Amino acid sequence: MSARDALRARVLQAIETRVAPEALFLDAYRYQQAASPLLARLWTAEARGIEDIPAVPVALFKDLDLGPVPPLPGDVLFRTSGTTGSARGVHRSRDTLLYDLGAVAHYREMVRAGPARVVSICPVDADSSLGHMVALFGPVEAYFDGAVSAGAWAALQAPCLLATTAFALDALFATEGAATLDARSVVMVTGGFKGRHARLDAPALYEAIPARLGSPRVVGEYGMTELSSQSWTAPVAAGELPGAFVAPPWMRVYAADPHTGRAVEGEGVLRFVDLCNLDSVLAIETQDLGRVERRDEGDRVTLLGRLEGAELRGCSLRAERLRVQA
Amino acid sequence: MSPALEPLATLDPAAFDTGLSPENARACWSTALACASMADLSRPLPGSPPGAVAIIASANVFTAPLEWAYQLAGRGVKVYLKASSAQRASAAAIGRIEGVEVGHWRGGDVAAEKAALARVDAAIVLGAEATIDAIRARSATPVVGLGPMFGVAAWTGDAHAHARDAALYDGRGCMSPAAILGRAVDLDALAGAMAEAERRWPRGRVSAEEASEIRRLASLARATGTWREGPGWGLARLPLSRLEPRGLPRVLCVYEGDDDEVAAALGPWRTQVGTVAGPVPGNYPRARRCNPGQMQAPPGDRRLHDGIDVMEALWTRSS
Numbered sequence: 001m002s003a004r005d006a007l008r009a010r011v012l013q014a015i016e017t018r019v020a021p022e023a024l025f026l027d028a029y030r031y032q033q034a035a036s037p038l039l040a041r042l043w044t045a046e047a048r049g050i051e052d053i054p055a056v057p058v059a060l061f062k063d064l065d066l067g068p069v070p071p072l073p074g075d076v077l078f079r080t081s082g083t084t085g086s087a088r089g090v091h092r093s094r095d096t097l098l099y100d101l102g103a104v105a106h107y108r109e110m111v112r113a114g115p116a117r118v119v120s121i122c123p124v125d126a127d128s129s130l131g132h133m134v135a136l137f138g139p140v141e142a143y144f145d146g147a148v149s150a151g152a153w154a155a156l157q158a159p160c161l162l163a164t165t166a167f168a169l170d171a172l173f174a175t176e177g178a179a180t181l182d183a184r185s186v187v188m189v190t191g192g193f194k195g196r197h198a199r200l201d202a203p204a205l206y207e208a209i210p211a212r213l214g215s216p217r218v219v220g221e222y223g224m225t226e227l228s229s230q231s232w233t234a235p236v237a238a239g240e241l242p243g244a245f246v247a248p249p250w251m252r253v254y255a256a257d258p259h260t261g262r263a264v265e266g267e268g269v270l271r272f273v274d275l276c277n278l279d280s281v282l283a284i285e286t287q288d289l290g291r292v293e294r295r296d297e298g299d300r301v302t303l304l305g306r307l308e309g310a311e312l313r314g315c316s317l318r319a320e321r322l323r324v325q326a
Numbered sequence: 327m328s329p330a331l332e333p334l335a336t337l338d339p340a341a342f343d344t345g346l347s348p349e350n351a352r353a354c355w356s357t358a359l360a361c362a363s364m365a366d367l368s369r370p371l372p373g374s375p376p377g378a379v380a381i382i383a384s385a386n387v388f389t390a391p392l393e394w395a396y397q398l399a400g401r402g403v404k405v406y407l408k409a410s411s412a413q414r415a416s417a418a419a420i421g422r423i424e425g426v427e428v429g430h431w432r433g434g435d436v437a438a439e440k441a442a443l444a445r446v447d448a449a450i451v452l453g454a455e456a457t458i459d460a461i462r463a464r465s466a467t468p469v470v471g472l473g474p475m476f477g478v479a480a481w482t483g484d485a486h487a488h489a490r491d492a493a494l495y496d497g498r499g500c501m502s503p504a505a506i507l508g509r510a511v512d513l514d515a516l517a518g519a520m521a522e523a524e525r526r527w528p529r530g531r532v533s534a535e536e537a538s539e540i541r542r543l544a545s546l547a548r549a550t551g552t553w554r555e556g557p558g559w560g561l562a563r564l565p566l567s568r569l570e571p572r573g574l575p576r577v578l579c580v581y582e583g584d585d586d587e588v589a590a591a592l593g594p595w596r597t598q599v600g601t602v603a604g605p606v607p608g609n610y611p612r613a614r615r616c617n618p619g620q621m622q623a624p625p626g627d628r629r630l631h632d633g634i635d636v637m638e639a640l641w642t643r644s645s
Contacts (some may be wrong), residue, residue: 042548057542059539261541307538
């Protein structure tokens with residue numbers, strides 16, 4: 001059995017038992033360090049604890065393919081969404097076994113009794129990880145194609161899982177219609193509330209749910225292309241704001257000082273160490289700010305915003321802000 | 327030093343809250359005053375002088391409006407200076423030049439902007455392209471726009487000169503070196519010079535986003551080239567194919583290649599190169615050329631900035 005297969009078996013066991021010992025994270029680190037020449041250059045130190053594993057900045061997925069498995073034609077590629085002309089990050093893995101089993105296991109743990117039918121109002125590309133994840137929860141009826149598609153309201157019949165982003169939900173509410181979902185239904189809201197051109201009022205959006213959708217349960221989902229595992233909030237009643245996100249036990253979360261990069265108690269930039277990223281990069285540093293509460297059953301994460309809002313000072317700007325001359 | 331600027335030379339820019347260290351703020355201030363003094367105020371200009379000009383500066387280095395305020399006021403033009411709220415103190419200092427009046431309004435306050443532009447014959451807007459375009463679209467007043475630019479330098483062996491260029495404004499200026507280009511760059515010498523520059527002009531505040539971006543660059547350099555760092559500075563050697571202009575605080579990027587390769591790599595940005603130090607191969611139509619160590623105050627012909635004769639454009643009201 002190869003080192004990858006042996007580790008994969010241990011990760012599968014962690015998903016099944018919801019117990020992921022620290023030694024497994026450290027073994028996965030050593031495996032990726034040994035198997036990826038690029039990661040070996042980044043990860044030169046011995047790790048004694050999970051927070052010693054150097055977190056790779058998420059933006060590096062736009063620059064490099066860091067994974068420990070060499071590329072093959074059948075590899076699975078998830079790409080980040082991108083604006084015109086900007087590079088898209090690519091998350092490559094040999095297959096989606098860990099992704100799929102981990103996603104479904106934690107969804108079931110957090111959401112419980114999830115409906116079998118999925119109505120997706122998500123702006124997703126064919127190579128989006130969000131689209132892939134949603135399809136794991138049941139047959140998908142998609143009603144977003146650049147805008148909310150006709151028929152979306154009619155499709156919202158109980159019981160169903162309405163999978164949507166905050167902005168897509170806002171767009172749905174901007175159209176005429178209403179649904180009468182009951183507690184057998186779930187509204188999953190993912191994505192941030194601050195876009196390139198607008199900022200949504202999160203409480204107002206959640207408070208509008210009873211009037212427009214009835215009384216479904218509401219959950220928040222936090223995931224990103226560069227991670228194979230997701231965090232979920234506990235379901236709340238329609239009209240309430242979801243609380244903290246709970247990561248699965250096989251994905252550890254901690255906060256780091258955004259200036260020094262050192263792990264901190266309290267608020268900081270969020271770092272995820274995801275065993276399901278066995279084929280890519282174990283430890284990721286995001287540009288999200290948050291507060292983390294360590295729990296064996298799953299770290300609890302409160303999102304506090306994004307680094308992107310900070311303005312680069314000076315009149316020399318980053319390349320993506322310059323108009324590239326062809 | 328021009329007599330008109332002497333009152334400004336007595337001020338301590340460490341009190342301006344520029345985000346720079348006191349030592350660096352002072353070095354930038356004295357360099358900017360010396361640079362402004364080099365302007366020839368008697369140079370004949372075509373057209374007719376405007377009665378009043380607004381200078382609107384946003385997200386620039388704190389000395390950016392100085393040169394234009396000095397030249398305009400020195401030619402008898404009334405100047406209304408609007409700087410960002412973060413630069414009230416440095417704007418007030420520039421307002422000590424006779425004929426310069428400082429005002430403030432919140433960025434995007436269209437009514438205040440409209441009222442200010444109604445009082446002038448032309449405007450200089452320093453800032454992002456989007457800001458310049460938006461102001462142009464909203465106003466009939468001729469606007470001279472000075473958008474984001476960057477500098478590049480050829481490796482000449484004078485590591486201290488390169489490090490000085492990178493230290494002033496902590497590398498955030500449009501005339502700061504975003505790249506050191508050439509062959510056989512001595513990273514040890516550059517690292518030593520960066521450390522010495524840090525001791526002389528310590529790095530100032532670094533935002534969380536900048537720190538995050540530095541970690542990304544460091545990871546990229548470790549994976550594909552070389553990364554060196556010390557307290558308050560960083561040095562990346564990256565493949566030329568990774569060339570990307572960056573204005574990260576006190577981080578110098580080195581890209582090695584032959585002349586043809588360098589010119590090709592810079593090609594996509596050739597019109598955004600505003601300052602070239604040393605013999606960088608390629609044609610940069612808007613760039614001022616100088617030697618390393620002079621990038622923040624290039625000597626010689628002062629008429630053009632970013633390829634624009636700003637005074638002539640104001641006198642002819644060309645937008």
